[in-house]
Amino acid sequence: xxxxxxxxxxxxxxxxxxxxxxxxxxxxxxxxxxxxxxxxxxxxxxxxxxxxxxxxxxxxxxxxxxxxxxxxxxxxxxxxxxxxxxxxxxxxxxxxxxxxxxxxxxxxxxxxxxxxxxxxxxxxxxxxxxxxxxxxxxxxxxxxxxxxxxxxxxxxxxxxxxxxxxxxxxxxxxxxxxxxxxxxxxxxxxxxxxxxxxxxxxxxxxxxxxxxxxxxxxxxxxxxxxxxxxxxxxxxxxxxxxxxxxxxxxxxxxxxxxxxxxxxxxxxxxxxxxxxxxxxxxxxxxxxxxxxxxxxxxxxxxxxxxxxxxxxxxxxxxxxxxxxxxxxxxxxxxxxxxxxxxxxxxxxxxxxxxxxxxxxxxxxxxxxxxxxxxxxxxxxxxxxxxxxxxxxxxxxxxxxxxxxxxxxxxxxxxxxxxxxxxxxxx
Numbered sequence: 001x002x003x004x005x006x007x008x009x010x011x012x013x014x015x016x017x018x019x020x021x022x023x024x025x026x027x028x029x030x031x032x033x034x035x036x037x038x039x040x041x042x043x044x045x046x047x048x049x050x051x052x053x054x055x056x057x058x059x060x061x062x063x064x065x066x067x068x069x070x071x072x073x074x075x076x077x078x079x080x081x082x083x084x085x086x087x088x089x090x091x092x093x094x095x096x097x098x099x100x101x102x103x104x105x106x107x108x109x110x111x112x113x114x115x116x117x118x119x120x121x122x123x124x125x126x127x128x129x130x131x132x133x134x135x136x137x138x139x140x141x142x143x144x145x146x147x148x149x150x151x152x153x154x155x156x157x158x159x160x161x162x163x164x165x166x167x168x169x170x171x172x173x174x175x176x177x178x179x180x181x182x183x184x185x186x187x188x189x190x191x192x193x194x195x196x197x198x199x200x201x202x203x204x205x206x207x208x209x210x211x212x213x214x215x216x217x218x219x220x221x222x223x224x225x226x227x228x229x230x231x232x233x234x235x236x237x238x239x240x241x242x243x244x245x246x247x248x249x250x251x252x253x254x255x256x257x258x259x260x261x262x263x264x265x266x267x268x269x270x271x272x273x274x275x276x277x278x279x280x281x282x283x284x285x286x287x288x289x290x291x292x293x294x295x296x297x298x299x300x301x302x303x304x305x306x307x308x309x310x311x312x313x314x315x316x317x318x319x320x321x322x323x324x325x326x327x328x329x330x331x332x333x334x335x336x337x338x339x340x341x342x343x344x345x346x347x348x349x350x351x352x353x354x355x356x357x358x359x360x361x362x363x364x365x366x367x368x369x370x371x372x373x374x375x376x377x378x379x380x381x382x383x384x385x386x387x388x389x390x391x392x393x394x395x396x397x398x399x400x401x402x403x404x405x406x407x408x409x410x411x412x413x414x415x416x417x418x419x420x421x422x423x424x425x426x
Contacts, residue, residue: 014325021318021354033387036386037386038377042293044379057281081230081248084256096126099226102223116247118231121142122143126219140210168193169200169206180193320409320410322347348408360396371383
């Protein structure tokens, strides 16, 4: 008897059993594909979320650092360059240097390729009497900040003082009842009050600012300054001051450099904290993604073997039922000369065909239902992004193989039955 005819007749006479086998395979294939798709869609969506978070965080970090940098500017200059022979105890005592150095040092520094500081401000400071008002003031001569030749211009930390103007601290203009625009005389020379600062609670409240060239002329120190103030721009290294000193001393060896520690430290800590916070958020998201992915893989590692085992047991039971129901038919076939190999091939072919058709049905069911469940169960990820062509091929090949393996023992039992025993016990 022809094998294909035998398989066809076998299926046609046991339709329910065949379709139950096919349904079991289809369900298993659909479940496996859905599990793989769910896991991969979760990973892809998590990767996209983290990538977006990193991009957004980098953008936010840029903005945050800019905001912090602008805020920290309010702390003022934190690097001070003094003449080399200046006694620093005198500076700490009276608040300014008595020694001077050439004003051109600031230009020399600005024209170099310095990277550790910016916002260079040469100044000349001295405490003296305001004879017309019988007041002691701190006079500071300043000019505009010296721009660095190799960098884009930056907004100045303080505005330059115009020639003919004076800027007064809070205690001076308050006690003398002076207002912006008022005329006043200092050391016999007429000035206009260009700006009156609000209260700061520091020595600035008894300070007078004047244009640098006018201050130098008034004090008889033309072309001289006693400090260059600067703002460090490399605030995150461990030895900030060491790096700054190493660079500045190469350019201006006849100077000494000090740092206002609290200001620099506040700036460094603020920037470092902002960066650490952003990195911590990203690390936490990655850790959560890894942990969730591991949990899903663990669940899939338990679910998929159970599904496959259930499908194989289901096919084996249906095959065994089919063999028992067809004992007489098998006996007759054997009695008329149909060999055991043909019998075995017929039952295995039936199982393979059920596996192949079940795989096709399972794949079809998954393809049809995926768009309906994409948003709820598959993170909105396109099907082509979670399952490749190789996945479909494996499903179509593995299902018939597993079906044949599951039906092997029942089919072997059918092929080995002795027709004499079968017909005698009927």
